[in-house]
Amino acid sequence: MSADDTARGAEDYESLPYISMPYAQTQPARLAAIATLHGMAPPAVETASVLELGCASGGNLIPLAARFPRARFVGFDLGRKHVEDGARRIRDLALTNIEIGQADIGELRLAEKFDYIICHGVFSWTPRAVQDAVFRICREALSHTGVALVSFNVLPGWRMRSAVRDLCLRHTAAETAPSRRVAMARALLNDIAALSNAGEPFGLLLRNEAQRVAHRPASYIMGEFMSAENTAFYFSDFVEQAGRFGLAYLTDADLDAAVPETLSAPFQERIAAHAGADMLAREQYADYFTGRPFRSALLVKAETPRSAFDSERLGLLQLSGELKRIANDPEQALEDARGRAIRGKGPVIMQALSRLAAAHPATLSFAELTGETEGASAREICEALGMVLRVGQIGASSVRLRVGRYDVARPRAWELARQEAASGQPFVTSLAHVPVLVKPIMAWMLRRLDGSMDRVGLTAALTDALRRGEVRVRETEQEGGGKVETIAAGYLDRALRHLAAKALLTEP
Ligand SMILES: C[S@@+](CC[C@H](N)C(=O)[O-])C[C@H]1O[C@@H](n2cnc3c(N)ncnc32)[C@H](O)[C@@H]1O
Known part of the structure; x- marks a missing residue:
């Protein structure tokens, strides 16, 4: 890639609005939990440097800085506008534990050490020299037991998407304005998706991709399909390249995307037959079998002591799970947020998972989860829960999360979410570091949840706002929608339940 291409890439990022969001899988509490499960003793997140x-x-970084005031956060980006926007937001929030600076990763030299390093959505989209610099910085700046996350596009799975990239690049080659290029690319993909043969692999691929990107922002389409640089890697080549910088692969951060079928016995047996006993070779073969297009690799210093996944270390962690009972199920099975059933695990495990369901979105320690269990050893429970964790049906964190209930006298949303709601952005960040989409009326409500108003006051304020047309709710638009006070009280109750379930309320 030439210097001109680098400049053009930077301009693309500058000229298309980029929605900078939290990524739950990158949060240090998650990285620390995964490292702990691999025999490490990672630095405490509450006082970490990130x-x-x-x-x-x-x-991604600002909500973490707001949540962990004793930790320190430093971010760098090439884009001037990004850095200015970030600095303004940091000032508005009066955060003193975070700095965002403009720098080219390729030129960056850091004297300070960091416990967690995040490089998400960058590596594949930069030239080789910057990729090497990412590894160099991880090696030089990672603390002894620190963990780095580097995400990248993966071969052979990404090869399918490169067909879409080829089409987008060729079709828009004569156009220079990024927003026009994205519009042209979207229109072409939609046409091909609508008219190609869905019974053929090509038609199916294009349909899936057109559907997948339909609601993605323009900056995503530009970055993934039309940026000058987009290199996908075989897992083993990535690991080898990292190894040259004294870094070792720990595991993947994204348990949800870690393709659950790879854990099944027949899968493991065939992978072992092809790849042998080497765990890295097995991961490579797993990519051949699944066609996974993306990875979020966790890297550590090569000399850092670590082990294979050890479910017995679950006892050191906090667990969470968005689970609910399946209605009328004779076995009283549970299902996860993606509708996947959990059954047949035995009464002890099902009871532990029910406790997790009742506590959600708060976390529970292993002891809180299992209580006084009889009939199963701690080891058996760990093994069973470890499997549920590895298929992404429950989550693990190194940090305890306590959240507010919906039915307290004076409900309070956490400060960052209130500020985000006031800023007019379309989502707010939960205490679990997840973006939650909010409609204007929910943003209106969030702004008032500072703990100073009780339900009577909130209902009265909402009634007033509905009457003045400042906010709207579906019922008031329906004819004979009932009394506005009743509608306001009903909405308030639903809103508070929703905000509590999404980890947006704090304890009094
Ligand atoms: C796709 S965005 C990802 C941003 C963020 N990590 C995320 O996941 O939302 C890629 C970011 O990398 C930045 N970038 C690209 N090349 C860079 C370089 N050489 N040095 C610093 N930042 C760079 C871009 O400006 C852009 O903000």
């Missing part, structure tokens, strides 16, 4: 390379305007 570096993000290519942090855009800090959508």
Whole structure:
């Protein structure tokens, strides 16, 4: 890639609005939990130092800084506008534990050490020299037991998407304005998706991709399909390249995307037959079998002591699960947020998972989860829960999360979410570091949830706002929609339940 291409890439990022968001899988509490499960003793997240390379305007880093005031956060990005936007937001929030600076990763030299380094959505989209610099920085700046996350596009799975990239690049080659190029690319994909033969692999691929990107922002389409640089890697080549910089692969951060079928016995048996006993070779073969297009690799210093996944270390962690009972199920099975059933695990495990369901979105320690269990050893429970964790049906964190209930006298949303709601952005960040979409009326409500108003006051304020047309709710638009006070009280109750379930309320 030439210097001109680098400049053009930077301009694309500058000229298309980029929505900088939190990514739950990158949060240090998650990285620390995974490291703990691999025999490490990672630094405490509450007082950690965290570096993000290519942090855009800090959508991932700023909520972490707000949540962990004793930890320190540093971000760098090439984009001037991103950095200015981030700095403004940091000032508005009066955060003193975070800095975002403009820098080219390729030129960056850091004297400070960091416990967690995040480089998400950057590596594949930069030239080789910057990729090497990412590894160099991880090696030089990672603390002894620190963990780095580097995400990248993966071969052979990404090869399918490269067909879409080829089409987008060729079709828009004569156009220079990024927003026009994205519009042209979307229109072409939609046409091909609508008219190609869905019974053929090509038609199916294009349909799936057109559907997948339909609601993605323009900056995603530009970055994934039309940026000058987009290199996908075989897992083993990535690991080898990292190894040359004294870094070792720990595991993947994204348990949800870690393709659950790879854990089944027949899968493991065939992978072992092809790849042998080497765990890295097995991961490579798993990519051949699944066609996974993306990875979020966790890297550590090569000399850092670590082990294979050890479910017995679950006892050191906090667990969470968005689970609910399946209605009328004779076995009283549970299902996860994606509708996947959990059954046949035995009464002890099902009881532990029911406790997790009742506590959601708060976390529970292993002891809180299992209580006084009889009939199963701690080891058996760990093994069973470890499997549920590895298929992404429950989550693990190194940090305890306590959240507010919906039915307290004076409900309070956490401060960052209130500020985000006031800023007019379309989502707010939960205490679990997840973006939650909010409609204008929900944003209106969030702004008032500072703990100073009780339900009577909130209902009265909402009634007034509905009457004045400042906010709207579906019922008031329906004829004979009932008394406005009743509608306001009903909405308030639903809104508070929703905000509590999404980890947006704090304890009094
Ligand atoms: C796709 S965005 C990802 C941003 C963020 N990490 C995220 O996941 O939302 C890529 C970011 O990397 C930045 N970037 C690209 N090349 C860079 C470089 N050489 N040095 C610093 N930042 C760079 C871009 O400006 C952009 O903000």
